[in-house]
Amino acid sequence: MHLLPKFDFYEPDSMAEACKVLAETKTEGKIIAGGTDIMVNMKKGLLSPKYLVSLAKIPGVSSIEPITGGIVIGPNLIVAKLIEFDLMRKKFNLLSKAASVLGSPLIRNRATIGGNIVTARPAADLPPPLMAMGARVVLMRKGKERELPLDDFFVGPGQTKIKPTEILVKIIVDDPPPFTGWDYVKLMHRNALEIAIVAVAVRITLDSPDGIIKDARVILSAVAAKAIHAVSAEKILIGEKPTAKLFARAASLASTDCTPITDIRGGAEYRCAMVETLTNRALSAALLQIKSK
Amino acid sequence: MKKIITLKVNNKEYEVAVAPNRTLTQVLREDLNLPGTKCGCDMGDCGACTVILDDRPVNSCLVLAVQAHNREITTIEGVADGPNLHPIQQAFVEHGAVQCGFCTPGMVLSAKSLLEKNMDPTEHEIREALSGNLCRCTGYQKIVEAVKSASQTMKK
Amino acid sequence: MKEYAIINSRLPKVDAWAKVTGDARYTDDLTMPNMLYGALLQSPLAHAKIKRIDTSKAEKLPGVKDVVTAKEAGLVKYGVSPARYDETIFCDQKVRYIGDEIAAVAAVDLETALEAVSLIEVEYEELPLLLDPFEARKEGAIAIHDDFPNNICAEVHQEFGNVEEALKTCDYIRTDKFVNKKQDGAFLEPQSCIATYDLNGNLTLTSSTQTVHYVQRTVAMVLGLPIGKVRVTKPCVGGGFGPKASANTIELVASLLSMRTGRPVKMTFTREQVFQHSRARHQFFHELTTGVMKDGTLIALKNVCHMDGGAYSSFGIATVYYGGSLLGAPYKLPNMKYDGYRMYTNKPANGAQRGHGGVIARAAWEQQLDVIAEELGMDPLELRLKNMMKKGDVTCNDFNMSSFGMEECLEAIRDGSGWKEKKGKLPKGKGIGVACGFFVSGAGFPIYRSETFHSTAMIKLSEDGGTINLYTAAADIGQGSDTVLTMMAAEAIGVRYEDVRVSSGDTDFGVDLGAYSSRQTLMSGHAVKQAGEDVRNQVLEVLSRNLKIPVEDMDIKQGLIIFKKGKVDFSGLRSQYIKEHRGWVDAPSGDELTFKEAARVAYFEKGVVVGRGSYKPGDLGGKYKGAAVGTSPAYGCSAQVVEVSVDMDTGKITIDNMTDAHDCGFAINRTNVEGQMQGSLSMGVGEALYEEIKFDAKGRVVNPTFGEYRIPTALDMPNVNAIIIESNEPNGPWGAKEVGEGAIMPTIPAILNAIYDATGIRVRELPVTSERLFMAMKEKNKK
C-alpha cells in the first residue's frame, strides 16, 4: 500500500466559497476532482499539497447544459457521461469517441473532463477533440471569470495558463457547423488501460455537401509537449476539395508539424510515421461522416 | 485532522473517523473489516480494488474515503444475499472463472454493474466492461463465459 | 475408458465459493492482535559501497519498536540452490541493485514505519554500474560479487552426440539469434507475510508463497532456528507463476523483527517492490544453429545462451540448465550441444517464471524451424509431425517420454484450426502460425540434494466417519491443486467430493516441495492417492472382520459400501450408529451401508484412522552433470495454432484465434485444465506483444506499474479453443501429468510464425510491439 501524504480536505458548496478556500491555501492547495491523476502523483511522491479542495458539492459542476449554439460542460463531469449522454453521442460524438478510449470503464467513472484538461498530459485524450471542436474554458479566481480558447490554455507537460488559485469552472463547446465531420484515432499498445502512443483528432467542415473544405483542424497528441495543431496540414486542407490525395499530402505534412520525443511508450521516428497514418485515417473518416449524413 | 464521515456500505451505515489521506480501499479493509476488496497496485491500473459507488464501479484505491461520505457503496461482501449466491457469483463458480481469486471481487462487481445496465450484453460488451480489471490467471475466457451465462440466468 | 465417479469431471473448485463472495483470505487481509508493521530501506543506487549507516534518528521516532541492519541480522548466506547462496538478509558492504535491502523498521503502524525508514541515513560510495551482461563479462569489469571475478554466475557446457560432426552431414544449416526482455510474473497479489514468534521459541510465518517447505528451510537456516520450530503456512495466494517459489526478503525480515520484538510483524510489498524484487523471467540471448536433411529430418542443434541474471542467483542455476535442456524434445534430435552463461548485473535478480528457462529458447527454435520448413518447401506443421517423438522415446539428454501425445496434439490443432484451408491462403495482413512445446511434470530432484520425499499426504477420518480430512503441504496458488487433490482423495476412497475437506499449504501438514515445475498434480497427487487408498483399505479391512466378508467382495462408491456378492445384513451397525447419534440430523438411511458407518467401525477399532501417502520419483535417466535439471517422471506437451491480423500501417497486432492442444496425461478436472491452458496462453500473448521491464541509465526500473508493464486486458485476449489430449501417463496418478507451464511453450513462437505469415517479417526480438514490427516492415520495404 502506498500511503498518501497528509493533507486537509475541503468540500465547499459554492464556487465562491471554493475560490475563497483555494485563495486561503495560497499555493499549497489543489483541486481534487476524480483524483485519478492527482492521487497517483501523490502516491508516487511527486506531489504533496497541504490542502485538497473538492468541487463535488457545488451545484452544476457535473452537468452538461445546452445553450444557444452549443453546450456548457461542468468541470466535474465524469468521462463516462461524455459517452452515455444522448446529446453527446449524437451531436458531439467526437468527444464521446475520445472518452470511450480513456483508461478503463473504472477510470472513466471517476476521471473528470476538468481534471483531464488541467492535468495537461501531452497524451491526454480529451484536449485533442476539444481543440478540434474549438472549445473554450472558463477560469475563475476570487469570483472573477475569464474565458480562454483551449488552444491557448496549454503550456507544456503538466503546465497550463491556470493560476494556482484559479478554478476551471466551465468548458464551452459550440455546435458543429453544417457539413462537418470529425474523428479521433488513438494508437495504443493494448486495447484498454492505455495512454496514447499517438493520437489525432481531426475536424473538417465543407462549404456544401460536395464543396470545398472551409475549415480544417488537425490536432496531434503525444507528439509534442502539449496537444498541437498540425498547422501546415490544416493550411493545405482549407480551400481545397477533399480527396484521398489531398488527405495523403496533409497527413504527410502533419508528420513534419510534430516534435515527438522517444519515451517509454514509443520512439520519435515511429511516432512521426504514425502521425501520418492516423491523420490520413482520421481525415478519411471525417469525410465519410459528412457524406453519410 | 480526522473527519467523521458516513459510509453506506452494503446497505449498512457506518460512521467512521478517518484521516483525509486514507483511501476508500484502506478504510473498507482496515476500518470496516471488509477485506474482500483487494489492493493489487494501488494506482488504478488493475481493478482488484473495484467497488460500486452510487451505481458505478470504480477503483477504490483512487477514491478518498472522505469523497465517499454519504454515498452508497457495494463491496464484494454485499453481493450475495446471505447464503444465496448472486447469479454472477454462481456462474463464476460453475464456469471455472476463478483461479487465484485475487481479481474475482473486482470482476464480479464490474460484471454486476454491467448486467444492471445491460441485461443481454454481447461478448465484446462484456470484455469492454471488464477491461479495467486485470486477471493474470485465467486469460479471461471463463470469466466472460460466466458473465454471459449469468446474463441468461438473470433474464429468466 | 474406465468410468470415474469424481475425477475427469468439471467439478467446481473447492475454494470458488469463498473467492466469489470475498470470504477468501489472503495474507494481507489478516491481522494479529498487537501486530507491528515492517518497512524496508532499499538502496536508491544500483552499485555502491555502504560507507556508513546511521539508524539513530529512526530509533528515536515514537512508535518505532525495532530497527535492524546487517549488524543485527547477521550475514548468513542464502539463496535458492545451495551451490549459489549469495544473498544475505541485508546488504553489508555494498548494494548491488536499486531495491537491495539495507535496513528495516518495525513500528506500530505502517505510516510510522515508513517515516522511520526515511530517517535512516546511509552514506554510499558509488561504484561503476554494470547493466549489460556482455559488459559484465568483459575483462577488467568490476566484480559484483567478489567470489565471481568475471561476473559469470554460472556456466553450463553440455554435448549429447557430436554436433560438429553431425552438422557436416546436414543438407541445410542455419543460425539465428533471438532475444527477449526481462519480464515480471505480474501476479495480482503482491507478496505479503506475517511472522509471529512466541515465547516457546516457535516461529509461525504466514506468507504468500508457492513453497512453504523451502521457505521453512531457508528461514530456519538464516535465522538460526531449529527447522521444527519454524512453521510456514499460506492462506489463499493471489498467483505466483514462479517468483514466489523461494524465500523472499520480507519473510526473513518480518521473522527477524518478530523474534526481536516478541510481537507479530506484517510486511507487504508495494507493486513497485514486487517489480524490484522480481525473480521472474530472465533476459535470454540465444544463438541457435540447426542442421537438417533435405527431407526435413532434424540432425543437430547448437545452442549458445547468455542470460542477464541480475544481482543475485535466485533460481539462476536451474534456469541456465533449463535454457539448454528444454530443447531436447519434442523432436527426435540425436545431437545437441549447449553452452549457457548466466551473468551478474546490477539489476533486480531474475529467477523462475512459468515455463522456467525454456520459454525463450522454445520461441527462438520454433521460429527457426518455421524458417527451415519454408526453406525446404515443407509445410511447417508437416515438418513437426515428421520429427515428432513418440511415447517411449528417450531424448539425447535422457528424458524418457513415458507418455507423449504430441502427434495427437498436432493433429488436433491442425483439424481444429482449419490449418489446411488457411495456411498460405490468407490475405496480406493476416497470418497463421504453428508451434509445439513440452515441459517437465515436476522436477526430478529437490532444489537441495536430498533423499526427501517430494510430497506427503495424510488423510484422517473424523470420528463420526462423515468427514475426510486431507492434509497436504502442497500449495494452491490459484491453479487449483486443492481441488484436484480433493477430487483425487474422494476418488481413491470412493466417497463424495463434498465429504473431503482439504487443509493445505502448511509445513505442519507434511512435506511438499510446493507449486513449481508443474509438479503437484503428479507428485502431490501420488501421495494423496496412496493416502486415500490406505484409508480405504483400512476401513474395508475392519469392515471385513466385522461383517465377515472378504475385502475383495466390497467396494466403495459415492460414499456407499458396495457388496459385490449381494445383500449383506448390516442392521447391527446401522442401529448402533443411529443410537449413538440420536438427535443429529445426518443419520444414515437407505438400503446401502454408508462409508460413514463403516468408518465409524474403523474408528472403534483403531481410535485414529489415518491414511498415509508419500512420493518421490523413482530412478530417472541421466548421469551427466546437470541431469538433475530437466529429468522428470513425465513430460507434458502441446501444440498451438495462432491466427493474427496485422495493421500494416501501424504494426499493431491483433490475436484473432488460438487453438491449443495439450497432453496432460489425464485430466483430473477438465475445467481446471482448460483454465491453465487459457491462462498460459494469455501470459504468452503478453510476453510476445507487450511485456518488458525497462531500465534507465542508473539501473532503475522505469515502469514498475501495471500501467506501463502491460499484461493483456480482457480486450486483448481472444477465446482459445482448448483441446485436451489424454495419453495416460504411466508414472502419473490415474495417468495425469502437467498442464500448468507447458501450455505457454508454443504460444510466443506460434504468434511469431503467424506474424511472419501475415507480414513476411521475422521478428527476433521480444516484445513485438507495434513499433518494432512497423519499423521492421519499413526497413524491409526500403530494401
Ligand SMILES: Cc1cc2nc3c(=O)[nH]c(=O)nc-3n(C[C@H](O)[C@H](O)[C@H](O)COP(=O)(O)OP(=O)(O)OC[C@H]3O[C@@H](n4cnc5c(N)ncnc54)[C@H](O)[C@@H]3O)c2cc1C
Ligand atoms: C489507470 C489510469 C488510466 C488512465 N488512462 C488515461 C487515458 O487513457 N487517457 C487520459 O487522457 N488520461 C488517462 N488517465 C489520467 C486521468 O484519469 C485523466 O487525466 C483524468 O481525466 C483526470 O481527471 P480527474 O478528475 O481524475 O483529475 P484529478 O486527479 O482530480 O485532477 C487532476 C489535476 O487537475 C486539477 N483540477 C481538477 N479539476 C480542476 C478544476 N476544476 N479546476 C482547476 N484544477 C482542477 C487537479 O488539481 C489536478 O492537478 C489515466 C489514469 C489512470 C489512473
Ligand code: FES
Ligand atoms: S488496487 Fe486499485 S486499481 Fe489496482
Ligand code: FES
Ligand atoms: S484469478 Fe488470479 S488474477 Fe484473476
